[in-house]
Amino acid sequence: MKKLIFAGIVLIFAFSSCCDEEKNVEKEVLIQKDSSEISNSEHLSMATLWFQKSAEAKAVYYQTFNFAKTVFDGKIKKDRFKLKKKKPKAIITDIDETILNNSPYEARLIETGTSYNEKSWSKWVNEKQAKALPGAVNFMNYVKGKGVDVFYISNRNVKYLQATLENLKKVGFPFADETHILLKDKTSDKSARRDSVLKNYKVILYLGDNLRDFDENFKYAKNMNRNDSVAKYKDLFGAEYIVFPNPMYGEWEKAVYESDFSKSDNEKRKMRIDALNKK
Numbered sequence: 175m176k177k178l179i180f181a182g183i184v185l186i187f188a189f190s191s192c193c194d195e196e197k198n199v200e201k202e203v204l205i206q207k208d209s210s211e212i213s214n215s216e217h218l219s220m221a222t223l224w225f226q227k228s229a230e231a232k233a234v235y236y237q238t239f240n241f242a243k244t245v246f247d248g249k250i251k252k253d254r255f256k257l258k259k260k261k262p263k264a265i266i267t268d269i270d271e272t273i274l275n276n277s278p279y280e281a282r283l284i285e286t287g288t289s290y291n292e293k294s295w296s297k298w299v300n301e302k303q304a305k306a307l308p309g310a311v312n313f314m315n316y317v318k319g320k321g322v323d324v325f326y327i328s329n330r331n332v333k334y335l336q337a338t339l340e341n342l343k344k345v346g347f348p349f350a351d352e353t354h355i356l357l358k359d360k361t362s363d364k365s366a367r368r369d370s371v372l373k374n375y376k377v378i379l380y381l382g383d384n385l386r387d388f389d390e391n392f393k394y395a396k397n398m399n400r401n402d403s404v405a406k407y408k409d410l411f412g413a414e415y416i417v418f419p420n421p422m423y424g425e426w427e428k429a430v431y432e433s434d435f436s437k438s439d440n441e442k443r444k445m446r447i448d449a450l451n452k453k
């Protein structure tokens with residue numbers, strides 16, 4: 175009898191170890207299968223998750239608009255006692271990832287393993303369902319309430335003017351009209367559009383998630399080291415320039431890919447790792 179029990183235990187051990195081995199092999203195959211199916215845009219997922227899911231991202235937007243309001247109030251107060259007739263006041267803001275949230279578009283790129291392209295972007299913009307970022311609508315309406323105009327200067331293509339206007343209006347932004355929305359026609363350089371506002375208005379504040387929303391001197395081609403340019407203009411940040419976080423995309427990416435987005439996905443993956451500071 176004892177012999178029979180012992181044989182049974184040996185058999186159970188042998189069977190379970192055989193099954194464990196099989197399970198491990200299955201698990202390994204599953205991992206290999208998963209990694210071979212990783213989307214070419216998978217590297218965007220953590221940044222997009224942070225932008226969409228983290229309470230910290232929302233807090234940063236509230237914090238930045240609260241700060242913008244303090245700076246704005248200070249400028250209005252300072253100007254109040256000047257008697258000389260002056261130009262009316264305005265602020266200039268970027269749209270995407272400054273006041274409108276397009277992170278669902280990034281999520282679609284990750285899901286489909288694709289990169290930014292005109293077809294998918296056009297579909298997203300024409301859906302007109304981008305939501306306002308936290309604090310943005312309140313701030314812009316506060317500015318309007320103080321008698322100051324808001325100009326939206328964005329590098330969305332001019333063909334999206336109507337869709338953009340409707341999207342801004344739908345979520346409650348003021349001045350959502352053809353006079354106050356200046357989109358990209360021929361160039362992504364916003365200088366001429368900024369100048370056209372400056373001709374008739376005193377611009378007291380600029381808001382954006384990309385440094386080129388403030389000054390073309392931050393363009394990568396002109397400044398191989400954008401960090402040097404930031405150091406040069408450091409006194410303007412928080413005084414005239416209000417910057418918002420965008421870890422998903424932006425001018426900063428060009429520094430990683432040496433301004434060449436035509437490289438293969440594998441080359442870009444390697445360049446991302448090489449560009450990281452290890453010390």
Ligand SMILES: [Mg+2]
Pocket residue numbers: 268269270271272382383384
């Ligand atoms: Mg933007």
